[in-house]
Amino acid sequence: MRLRALALTGSALAALAPVTASAATWSPPAVLTPRDGASYAVPHAASESGRAVATWVRAPAATRGRARVHVAVRATRTSRWSRAVALSPPGADAPRAALNARGDAVVVWVAGRRLVAAVRRGADGDWVVGTVTDAGGAVQGLRAAIDVVGRPSAMWSETSGSGFVVRVAARASASAGWTVRPARISTPGPQPPSLALARSGAMVAWTDDDGTRAARTVAGAFERPSELSRDVGAPTAAMSSGGVALGAWSAALPGGSSVVLAAGRARGTGGWAASEDVGIGLRPVAALNDRGDGVVAWSLDETGAPQGIEAATRRGGRGPWRATTVVPRRVCACTLLASATAVDGAGVALVAWRRDDGASTGGGGAAALAPGALAWRLAPVSPGRMTGAPVVAGDAAGGGLAVWVEAGPRGGVRAVTLRP
Numbered sequence: 001m002r003l004r005a006l007a008l009t010g011s012a013l014a015a016l017a018p019v020t021a022s023a024a025t026w027s028p029p030a031v032l033t034p035r036d037g038a039s040y041a042v043p044h045a046a047s048e049s050g051r052a053v054a055t056w057v058r059a060p061a062a063t064r065g066r067a068r069v070h071v072a073v074r075a076t077r078t079s080r081w082s083r084a085v086a087l088s089p090p091g092a093d094a095p096r097a098a099l100n101a102r103g104d105a106v107v108v109w110v111a112g113r114r115l116v117a118a119v120r121r122g123a124d125g126d127w128v129v130g131t132v133t134d135a136g137g138a139v140q141g142l143r144a145a146i147d148v149v150g151r152p153s154a155m156w157s158e159t160s161g162s163g164f165v166v167r168v169a170a171r172a173s174a175s176a177g178w179t180v181r182p183a184r185i186s187t188p189g190p191q192p193p194s195l196a197l198a199r200s201g202a203m204v205a206w207t208d209d210d211g212t213r214a215a216r217t218v219a220g221a222f223e224r225p226s227e228l229s230r231d232v233g234a235p236t237a238a239m240s241s242g243g244v245a246l247g248a249w250s251a252a253l254p255g256g257s258s259v260v261l262a263a264g265r266a267r268g269t270g271g272w273a274a275s276e277d278v279g280i281g282l283r284p285v286a287a288l289n290d291r292g293d294g295v296v297a298w299s300l301d302e303t304g305a306p307q308g309i310e311a312a313t314r315r316g317g318r319g320p321w322r323a324t325t326v327v328p329r330r331v332c333a334c335t336l337l338a339s340a341t342a343v344d345g346a347g348v349a350l351v352a353w354r355r356d357d358g359a360s361t362g363g364g365g366a367a368a369l370a371p372g373a374l375a376w377r378l379a380p381v382s383p384g385r386m387t388g389a390p391v392v393a394g395d396a397a398g399g400g401l402a403v404w405v406e407a408g409p410r411g412g413v414r415a416v417t418l419r420p
Helices: 010-015
Strands: 039-048 051-059 068-074 093-099 105-111 114-120 127-134 139-146 152-160 163-171 178-180 185-188 194-198 201-208 211-218 226-229 236-239 245-252 258-265 276-280 282-288 294-299 307-314 322-330 335-343 349-357 360-369 391-394 400-406 412-419
Touching (some): 039 391, 039 412, 051 093, 051 105, 051 400, 051 412, 068 093, 093 139, 105 152, 114 152, 127 163, 127 178, 139 194, 152 194, 201 236, 201 245, 211 245, 226 245, 245 282, 276 307, 307 349, 322 349, 322 360, 349 391, 360 400
Parallel strands (some): 039 093, 194 236, 236 282, 335 391
Antiparallel strands (some): 051 068, 105 114, 114 127, 152 163, 163 185, 194 201, 211 226, 245 258, 294 307, 294 335, 307 322, 391 400, 400 412
16 A cells, blocks of 8 residues: 655645636526425436536425426527426435436436336427336445447346345337346445446445455456455445446555545456555545546545545546545534545535534535645635535536535535536
8 A cells, every 4th residue: 555645734735736717617606496495305316518416305395205307408608507307206216316428318216126218319308207127125326327329228236135135227229128137246235336337338336354355347348346445444436438447445554544546447357456645635536537537525634623625636547646625624513524526627625524513414515626726715615504415427528517505495406517
């Protein structure tokens, strides 16, 4: 395990490099839902070529079990969001969206142990809903993707005995039904594996007694698992739309500190690069684009210690990781957790985080960092009214989104656009 620069915090590393102004800017918040007193939750979003799809669940007040999946779309980066429409009957949860450059889109969700998908052909097409499959156990980590010609796919893990199995489903054409591949990856409990799904493949990362492992699909089938590290600690999987892969995890150091490590794998290569330390912290999340521009974000410490969020970025899959501070270290009766990341086509990194105050979630935030910049540009969210962390999405054509839910009579789903 390489431990270079471990004596430097993200703030210290930031002080060593010149300041470059960020070109990316956030729009004012857009209101995606009416102020109707309903309960909103679990938002997700996708952006491609300026188009966007946002999805969430909505339930009448105090009737969470009657939640339906809703979706809103945006035709261009500067146009208004459409009126939200319901895609599901009551009893839906955990929707995930994906979008391609010509406007084909898919939204997948869970209804009990049934996986359901709504597929749209073209930017003006109708949503067509159908069952993907019935899972054999409780579903975890649902993911969605759609390729350049509109073929959708879904990925998830489901409980199996004391562990999990990973499943992938896809449609071979616009008119074909869903086909579920045999489960080829099994991982131990109690924590489910981390999943990544792209139009060109899938990746799984997990921890067992012997260390951190990963497997990705090659020619449609999962390869034999690879050992990323003999360290054990909450890995995350990331994959670009074209198949560039990244894994990140945390490892304990003597004395009780934790270091975040990362390893990449280029498209079409046979093996993983050696792991590199990217900063001091734990519980990382990661993302990257097809050029290999990557971001890894993490929490600074366990509950009870001073809290903060840091991130490391790298350009083109080569060279050193550069650490910066997203949320400065502070003392609070809370836990700050990095929850989501994204990278646009120009290498602008997006990070979202949440603040947990004991038994409840006390807000969160989102920010963006342009290549070469040191100061993260905060999104104009309202952390005091948020019911959870925002989700972020990067656009291969530049820019991205942050979407979140606000509580209260005037609450609902909000979105801001990152303009390149």
